[in-house]
Amino acid sequence: MNPRRALLGVAAALAVLALVVFVLPRLTSEPAASPRATPSNGELRDVTLLLGFRPDVQFAPFYVAQQEGFYADAGLEVTIEHRQAPDVLVLVADGDAEFGVADATDVMIARTSEIPVRYVSTLFGSFPVALIGPAGEVPTDPAALAGLRIGTPGRFGSSWHALLALLDAGGLTPEDVEIRAYPQFNQVDGLSNGDVDLITGFRNNEPLRLEARGIDVDLLTVDEVAPLPGPGVITGDELLASEPELVRAFADATARAQAAVIDDPDLGFAAAQVAVPTIAEDPETARAVLEATVALWGGEGFSGRIDLDLWERGYATMQELGLIDGSVPIGEMIAPEVLAPE
Amino acid sequence: VRTLLTGLLSLAAFLGLWKLATVVGGYPVYILPPPEAVAERGARALASGVLWDHASVTLGEIVLGFAAGAVAALAAGIALGKSVLIERVLSPYIVAAQAVPILALAPLLDIWFGGGLLARVVICGLIVFFPIAIATMVGIRAADPQLAEMLRSLGASPGQITALLEVPSALPVIFGGLRVGVTLAVIGAVVAEWAGASVGLGVLINIANQALFDTPLMFVALVTLAVIGLAFYGLVVLAERRLIRQ
Numbered sequence: 001m002n003p004r005r006a007l008l009g010v011a012a013a014l015a016v017l018a019l020v021v022f023v024l025p026r027l028t029s030e031p032a033a034s035p036r037a038t039p040s041n042g043e044l045r046d047v048t049l050l051l052g053f054r055p056d057v058q059f060a061p062f063y064v065a066q067q068e069g070f071y072a073d074a075g076l077e078v079t080i081e082h083r084q085a086p087d088v089l090v091l092v093a094d095g096d097a098e099f100g101v102a103d104a105t106d107v108m109i110a111r112t113s114e115i116p117v118r119y120v121s122t123l124f125g126s127f128p129v130a131l132i133g134p135a136g137e138v139p140t141d142p143a144a145l146a147g148l149r150i151g152t153p154g155r156f157g158s159s160w161h162a163l164l165a166l167l168d169a170g171g172l173t174p175e176d177v178e179i180r181a182y183p184q185f186n187q188v189d190g191l192s193n194g195d196v197d198l199i200t201g202f203r204n205n206e207p208l209r210l211e212a213r214g215i216d217v218d219l220l221t222v223d224e225v226a227p228l229p230g231p232g233v234i235t236g237d238e239l240l241a242s243e244p245e246l247v248r249a250f251a252d253a254t255a256r257a258q259a260a261v262i263d264d265p266d267l268g269f270a271a272a273q274v275a276v277p278t279i280a281e282d283p284e285t286a287r288a289v290l291e292a293t294v295a296l297w298g299g300e301g302f303s304g305r306i307d308l309d310l311w312e313r314g315y316a317t318m319q320e321l322g323l324i325d326g327s328v329p330i331g332e333m334i335a336p337e338v339l340a341p342e
Numbered sequence: 343v344r345t346l347l348t349g350l351l352s353l354a355a356f357l358g359l360w361k362l363a364t365v366v367g368g369y370p371v372y373i374l375p376p377p378e379a380v381a382e383r384g385a386r387a388l389a390s391g392v393l394w395d396h397a398s399v400t401l402g403e404i405v406l407g408f409a410a411g412a413v414a415a416l417a418a419g420i421a422l423g424k425s426v427l428i429e430r431v432l433s434p435y436i437v438a439a440q441a442v443p444i445l446a447l448a449p450l451l452d453i454w455f456g457g458g459l460l461a462r463v464v465i466c467g468l469i470v471f472f473p474i475a476i477a478t479m480v481g482i483r484a485a486d487p488q489l490a491e492m493l494r495s496l497g498a499s500p501g502q503i504t505a506l507l508e509v510p511s512a513l514p515v516i517f518g519g520l521r522v523g524v525t526l527a528v529i530g531a532v533v534a535e536w537a538g539a540s541v542g543l544g545v546l547i548n549i550a551n552q553a554l555f556d557t558p559l560m561f562v563a564l565v566t567l568a569v570i571g572l573a574f575y576g577l578v579v580l581a582e583r584r585l586i587r588q
Contacts, residue, residue: 086552090372106555113555115372154545156553180457181540183548184449193453 044077047250050092050100052085055276057286058204058293059101060268061123063275065257068267074249080275085157093117093236099250103158104229104311105318111333112324116237120338121251122306123258124230125298127222129162132206133191133198135216142170142225149178151187151196158231159200164321165226191215204292212285228314229307230296240335251338255304262294262302306336375558380565383558396546397566400531403459403542404570407466407534408527412520415471419478419516420504429479440472444530448537457538465537466530470523477519481512517582524578528571543567 051059062080065071071078083091088100089107093115100117102110107119131138131150139145145167152159155174167173180196182189187199188209198220199206207217222228233254235247261268269290273279279286311330318324357377363369364376371379387393418436422429448465455461485508493503509516535544543563550559 084552086555089555094370094373109553110555113372115555154548154552155540156549156551160553179540181538181545182449183536183538183545186449186453189449189453190457195453195457 043075044072045075045246046077046079047099047246048079048081048097049250050081050083050088050097052083052088052101054082055278057269057272057276057279057290059275060261060272060290060293061254061258063271064261064268065253067271067274068257068260070253070257070260071250074253076246076250076253078250089115089117089234092234095236095238098235098239098246100234101231102234103161103231104314105158105161105323107232107234107333108315108318108324112328117234118237118240118335119229119232119306119333120235120240120247120335121255121304122230122232122298123304124232124296125302125307126203126296127158127162127228127230128202128204128296129158129200130203130207130219130221131163131166131198132201132210132217132219135218138198138218138220140220142166142220143172145170145198146172146176147178148198149180149196151180151182151190151199153185153187153200154181154183155179158228161228161318161321161323162222163200164323165222165228165317166220168317168321169225188213204289204296208285208288208292226317227310228317229310232306233304235335240338244338247335248338251304255302255339258297258304259302262297262300265290265294268294303339305339305341306334308336372555372557375561379558380561383556384562384565387559387562392546393562393566396541396543396563397570399539399541400535400543400567401570403462403466403531403534404527404574406459406463407530408470408524408574410463411467411470411527411530412474412523414467415474415519415523416478416516418471419475419519420482420509422475422479423482423508423512424500424504436472436475439468444469444533445536448533452534452538461537462531462534462539462542465534466527469526469530469533473522473526474516474519477515477522478512481515482508484515485511513582513586517578517586520578520582521575524574525571527574528567532567 532544535542
């Protein structure tokens with residue numbers, strides 16, 4: 001074949017490929033966050049909620065809100081989808097989904113990286129990550145972590161931020177311990193196998209999985225030494241600016257459903273059983289996970305409102321750890337007015 | 343000169359289309375960074391040493407994983423090609439192992455092999471193994487039976503027939519497998535790092551994507567992997583030209 005023709009053919013193929021992959025979807029998709037009137041006359045507004053992880057009992061408030069009419073009463077038809085944690089932030093910022101659930105620490109970093117998302121309401125009143133190890137072998141003083149082998153998913157996410165905060169509280173750095181990465185979140189296997197002394201994990205998950213394997217555990221929680229805000233509901237700047245009432249309606253309905261689960265965990269468990277069929281395989285563990293999760297939410301009187309004092313202290317901690325540079329003020333990361341007291 | 347010019351024109355067209363996609367599509371940097379943002383971020387990562395710190399580890403894993411996987415695959419391919427019995431016994435396992443998603447198995451392999459360099463070389467080698475082993479088997483089987491018969495009549499041992507006839511005549515096919523295998527070695531190293539590692543380009547992708555929300559840095563790691571893949575592929579092609587010409 002003539003080389004010039006071959007080159008033209010390759011260029012044309014690349015052009016078509018680029019058009020199909022990148023440009024057409026952009027031109028043909030309707031931005032989810034485009035301004036639309038708040039529905040009336042019983043018409044529900046379709047919105048998408050992105051959750052990380054996978055369908056799980058710990059998302060019971062969202063299942064209750066869907067199944068018990070909290071969202072419908074607010075004029076919303078909510079579709080739940082699951083994505084990797086970083087993708088949740090990016091897709092919500094880009095308007096591909098209206099709402100998501102993300103770690104507060106990730107929101108701080110993403111916002112500092114000019115990703116336009118806002119944390120609008122709190123799901124976990126307590127930071128859910130802890131250092132976990134066999135009973136009697138978990139130091140109570142962070143300084144005593146020096147030299148230990150610690151398993152963690154990697155140098156990212158809330159687990160890493162918690163570990164950094166704990167080490168910093170003990171005057172240590174990651175170089176003072178032996179970090180072993182478990183990017184597939186299977187650090188429980190590493191601890192069970194004796195490859196590490198401690199692991200990072202969520203207080204409502206890994207301890208229960210270890211106990212199910214017959215390993216009694218102790219925890220060193222971040223809350224004890226370096227308070228950080230927990231995961232919450234996020235939305236994009238554009239939607240918050242164009243439809244603040246929609247954001248308020250979603251956050252309020254979610255918070256009321258969450259309060260209902262706190263009052264009556266059976267309600268949450270029943271909704272989760274409908275939404276997550278695999279719970280039938282091990283309902284006891286799922287029930288234990290739900291109860292451990294509820295304990296992290298904040299107890300009676302839960303409102304979903306942002307704890308400004310906790311955010312300020314968490315922001316200072318993140319800055320001290322070098323995870324954010326302080327160039328973006330807290331006011332641009334959160335929207336406490338969404339669930340402000342009446 | 344013509345090849346170089348064609349390559350440069352192709353690269354310019356690719357970069358132009360990439361830029362066009364970002365402009366026409368209106369993508370923000372955190373969704374699809376333009377080439378100049380990736381270039382600028384790459385320059386910073388090079389200057390700070392971060393890119394080399396990660397790339398050097400991945401390069402080592404690729405070389406060791408490819409070498410281990412290729413040597414094992416060549417030996418297995420020769421055995422499979424020469425013995426129908428071995429082929430009948432082992433083929434189902436080899437094919438089944440290839441069908442198992444390595445992403446699911448990699449975290450367990452990481453734990454079984456101690457979670458260090460050995461584990462990553464094993465994972466990388468496993469990914470490399472299949473195409474080279476199959477290509478070698480096919481190549482060995484394709485040797486001219488009349489030439490083999492002639493060597494046998496001259497008193498050549500089975501080993502000599504393999505060394506003097508079957509392997510040389512299979513080289514074009516074996517190199518086809520090696521070309522595929524060397525690109526898979528790059529993927530294998532990244533998969534291995536995703537199963538458990540603290541440094542490497544796969545880790546840098548995770549850090550950029552999940553810790554820093556730095557999409558240009560993620561693209562820098564991806565481009566680096568692509569360049570490494572192209573370089574190793576080119577080395578295999580060079581080796582092929584030299585060996586097959588001789």
